[in-house]
Amino acid sequence: MFLEVKNLCVDLGQFHLTGVNLNLEKNDYMVIIGPTGSGKSVLLETIAGFFQPQTGKIFLEGEDITNLNPEKRGISIVYQDYVLFPNMNVFENIAYGLEKKVKDREVIKSRVYDMADRLKIEHLLDRNPETLSGGEKQRTAIARSLIVEPNILLMDEPFSALDVNTHAYLTELIKKAISDYQTTCIHVSHNFNDVWSLAEQVAVMKNGKILQQGIVADVFSKPCHNFVADFVGVHNIFEGEVVGKSKGITDVKVNQNLILHSSDTDTNDDKKVMVAVRPENIIFSNQSFVSSIRNQLKGIVTDIILIGPTVWVEVDVNGTTFKGIITPSSLDILGIKKEKEIYLSFKSVNVKIIDEEQSYSALFSA
């Protein structure tokens, strides 16, 4: 394991980490997501060595670096607010870390120009940081951190102060630069697009704890906790009880008149669980139809909300509200409107069973 964080506890008063565990392989790109105040930035700054943990260990390539000074860890950090040194121009900012390692001015100059070229800021090298745009400042900050070829690059919401177009442009640019430099990255973000476009690994944090870490597709499709499910956009999360199992299908009773069928079978009978269905996995139709789909429910449309280019449709099924997501054209074709009867269909493989005990213990101890 390249980076191993074991049972890390930090108490800074307002922010804290409680028993954080994190694993990262070399050249992995991990995005940490979670609500504001969940301790994401404190985790990065503790890994960088700016805060000493009360308990727990941090290992880098097997070596215990918990008590190692920040300057000896080879872990660079990039902040949302850029933190470019105002007493230096762009060239000097980028060269700053390199000057500690390399004494030959020509080598420094050539490497700064190479890095500036990669990040398209070679024309800005003589400028004062105050005169740069947000995107230019962030490219300079990333260049400054990347040029020292760190063991790990930490990025604390690097794109959140940028407009959408700059964000998209920078994502591509930085993805390539990081790939070229073969850098291991931990990136804190609020934006799910960063997860999909950059990360191989994702970790979800809440109240100073990592609730789930894993490959992006796994975490989004198989959330282990109801908070994770809700946070990553599952939306349809219900309490239920396992009432039966047969032929690879688990039946979960959500209420007296509603049983959902899931292909998750790792639960015991009579056990209380949570079940989760992602909105995009729900198919709407005006009629029931025969198919391999195991969950087909009839309900009444209670609300229709237009959000950007998509439409969220809320449907009441025997007292339980499901949320589905469709396009405006599907809305027109199906003639969906409030109070209309509609059928919802979703496959049993898309009904995820979350162990309720595990989920609640994580939430309430967090």
Added chain:
Amino acid sequence: MRSKLEISFISISFIFTSILFLIIGSLFVIPSFEGFVNAFFSDEIQFALRLTLSTSIIAAFGVMIVAIPTAYSLARYNFPFKSAVKSIIDLPMAFPEIVLGIAILMLFGNPLIGSILHSLGINIVFTTTGIIIAQFFVAFPYSVRILYSTFNYVNPRYEFVSRSLGYGELETLKNITLPLAKGGIFASSVVTIARCIGTFGAVLLVGGGTYLKTETLPIAIYYNLSLGSIDNAITAAIILVLISFIAIFVLEKYAYQNIEGAG
């Protein structure tokens, strides 16, 4: 169209600034030019000016050497009794400096401590060294207060980034923190030297205010006024006003415009 509140507040500031200007300006009206020149070049005022400037520069230099690490540690580190340390440093600003003078006199005039220092060749009471020590402790709290605010303004993330790029604590202080705090350090230096120059009560008690030995400019004003030498007293006062004016002018021009790294 200005609001009534705006007009009222601006009027108050103008009226009282005018009164203050009138008070300060009256100093320049009272002596004759000849009287001013004679007083300025008198042995007493020349000595007091040299003594005041030399002791103040030494004291201010000492204050900055001690105040920078003190203020930095208060702004950046958590340590036991930090609140107590802050309160003790602030305390002399709350009581008259003459009280600080008595306290210094009591400490260094104490037979035990006094004899130990004397055996080491250090005489503090009624000496130039005593003046420097009195100026030091009067100015120290003001200096720490300004530097503390300055270091608090410098975002610690600049230091984090520097450390993450391979620089140690001391290198980061030298390369990043001090350059970013240079405006505040400069402001603190000017205020410190002005405070040292203007110290009266503490310097009078500890230094003794001996004629042509430990008589600084503020003491010269007091003595000459008591003896009826108005020209000497006012000349000393004008010199102090001019020094203060230069200090404030420099402060406004250079210090406040470039406290960097805020936020």
